[in-house]
Amino acid sequence: MEFVIIDIETTGGNPSQGGITEIAALVFDGNNIIDRFHTLVNPERFIPNFITGLTGISQEMVENAPKFEEIAEDLWNLLEGRTFVAHNVNFDYAFIREAFKGIGKELNLPKLCTVRLSRKAFPGLGSYGLGRICEQLAIEISHRHRAFGDAEATAILFQKIYQHQSDIIYQSLKKGKGEQFLPPHISQEKFQSLPETTGIYFFHDRHGQVIYVGKAVNIKSRFKSHFSGNSQEKLALKSEIHDVSWELTGSEFLAYLLEALEIKRLWPKYNRALKYRSSQWALFQYEDSKGFIRFQVSKNNQNIQSIMEFDSHSEAWKFMMDKTTTFELCPKLTGIQKSPEACYDHQLGKCHGACCDKEETLAYNRRAKEFLASIHADKGAVLIRDKGRSTDENCALYFENGIFTSYGFISQEEFLGNNEAIVASLRAVKHIPETKYILRAFVTKIHMRNIIPIGKP
Numbered sequence: 001m002e003f004v005i006i007d008i009e010t011t012g013g014n015p016s017q018g019g020i021t022e023i024a025a026l027v028f029d030g031n032n033i034i035d036r037f038h039t040l041v042n043p044e045r046f047i048p049n050f051i052t053g054l055t056g057i058s059q060e061m062v063e064n065a066p067k068f069e070e071i072a073e074d075l076w077n078l079l080e081g082r083t084f085v086a087h088n089v090n091f092d093y094a095f096i097r098e099a100f101k102g103i104g105k106e107l108n109l110p111k112l113c114t115v116r117l118s119r120k121a122f123p124g125l126g127s128y129g130l131g132r133i134c135e136q137l138a139i140e141i142s143h144r145h146r147a148f149g150d151a152e153a154t155a156i157l158f159q160k161i162y163q164h165q166s167d168i169i170y171q172s173l174k175k176g177k178g179e180q181f182l183p184p185h186i187s188q189e190k191f192q193s194l195p196e197t198t199g200i201y202f203f204h205d206r207h208g209q210v211i212y213v214g215k216a217v218n219i220k221s222r223f224k225s226h227f228s229g230n231s232q233e234k235l236a237l238k239s240e241i242h243d244v245s246w247e248l249t250g251s252e253f254l255a256y257l258l259e260a261l262e263i264k265r266l267w268p269k270y271n272r273a274l275k276y277r278s279s280q281w282a283l284f285q286y287e288d289s290k291g292f293i294r295f296q297v298s299k300n301n302q303n304i305q306s307i308m309e310f311d312s313h314s315e316a317w318k319f320m321m322d323k324t325t326t327f328e329l330c331p332k333l334t335g336i337q338k339s340p341e342a343c344y345d346h347q348l349g350k351c352h353g354a355c356c357d358k359e360e361t362l363a364y365n366r367r368a369k370e371f372l373a374s375i376h377a378d379k380g381a382v383l384i385r386d387k388g389r390s391t392d393e394n395c396a397l398y399f400e401n402g403i404f405t406s407y408g409f410i411s412q413e414e415f416l417g418n419n420e421a422i423v424a425s426l427r428a429v430k431h432i433p434e435t436k437y438i439l440r441a442f443v444t445k446i447h448m449r450n451i452i453p454i455g456k457p
Helices: 049-055 068-079 087-101 114-121 130-136 147-164 165-176 190-192 219-226 232-240 250-268 313-325 363-379 420-426 434-445
Strands: 004-008 020-028 033-040 083-086 111-113 199-204 210-217 243-248 282-287 293-299 309-310 379-388 393-400 403-411 452-455
Touching: 004 087, 004 147, 020 049, 020 068, 020 087, 020 147, 033 068, 033 147, 068 087, 068 232, 083 087, 087 111, 111 114, 111 165, 114 147, 114 165, 130 147, 147 165, 190 434, 199 219, 199 250, 210 219, 210 232, 210 250, 250 379, 250 393, 250 403, 250 434, 282 313, 293 313, 293 363, 309 313, 313 363, 379 420, 403 420, 403 434
Parallel strands: 004 083, 083 111
Antiparallel strands: 004 020, 020 033, 199 210, 199 243, 282 293, 282 309, 379 393, 379 452, 393 403
C-alpha cells in the first residue's frame, strides 16, 4: 500500500470560494519517500494580505504559475490508487476534490488524518497542531506554512506512526471505509470480492472446517451484519473465521433450501438449528394378527416408513378422526379409541364391527385401502421454475410429496421442452422433511404458470 502525504496553501475561505496557491505531495511506500510533487498554483483570484502574511505567497509569485487544470493530470496520476494523507485531511482533500470537480473529474480516495492518528499514537499531548506536535517529537519543519515544508514534516510524522504503530493506520482505514467490523483474519480484498447477489455462504475456521452456513439475498451485506455487534457469539465467530466461500443461486427460494440441506449435512458449530421444525408426528400402518389393516398416530421415526407426517399431535388426531368417519373405519383400529372389547362407536351403530369379529377382514380392508389410496392421490410431484443466476437462465426445483428432491439451472429455451427430461437431468439431494415448510412459505409467492405438475411418483 502506498500513501500520498499532501499539504496545500490556499487563498482562504471554503473550497467552493477559495483557491489553491501551492501544492506539495510526497509518495510514501511504507519505507521511503519514492516520489515528490511541488508547485505554486495560480488561484485565478485575489490573495488577501493576511494570507500573504501567513504563507509568504503573494499575488506576484503566482501570477505566472500554472493554473490547476494545467497540473491536474500530473497530480491525478500521482494520487490515483493511493491513500490521501494530510494534517487536518478534510481541509486539503476538500479543496483538491473541488478543484478536480471544476475540470470534470471526481476524486474518490481513502484518506487518513495525521491529527487523529497522532491522538491515538501519542495520547496526552496538549495540542495536536502540526507545529506543536512536531516540536514534541523533535521533527524539524523548514519553511513553516509553506506547502512543501509542512508536507515534509507531516511525512516524517506519518512515517513514525506507520513504522511503530501501523495497526492504528489500518484500523483507521477500515473505519473510513466502513470496514472496521471486519474479522482480523478476513482481508479487505476478500470482503470486496464477496458477491452482492443471492446465494448461500460458508464460514471456515483456520483448518478449513465449515463453522457456519447462511443464506442471503445480498451475501456481502449479510456478511457485514454478522459482525456489526458485540454479543459474545458474534465476537467468538469473529475471532474464529478465517475464510468465506459461497454458492450463488439467483433464487432466494433455492438459497433457503440449500441452506437447510447444508446445515443438515455439515452441522456447523455456529448454526444452532434449522429455523423450520421437524415433523414430530406421523401416521403408521400395520397388519394385526387377524389380518386387519390398522393405523397408529405416533412420534415420527425416521427409521420406519410413515404414511404421512404432521406438525403436531392434534393435527394428526383430527385428520384420523375425519378419515375414520369418511371411510367408515373402526376408531379402535385407527388408534382413535382405546378399549379392551368393541369400540364405543359399535355400540352406537357407527362401526361395522371389525373390532369385535362382526365384520369380515376383506370387507374392512377394502375400505382401509380406499383410505390409503386417497392419501396417495393427494400426493404428487411438481417442477417449479424460479429465477436463475443470470437473465438467460432459470432455476428448476423438483418436489415429490412436498419434499425437495432435486434442482438444477436450465436455460429458458430448455424449459420449453419435455418436463420429464428436465427432471431427469436435475441434481438429486438428500431427503430432508423440513424442506416442506420452506415450500409452504414460498409457494404462494410463485406464479401458477411456474408450477408444473409432473404426475404421481
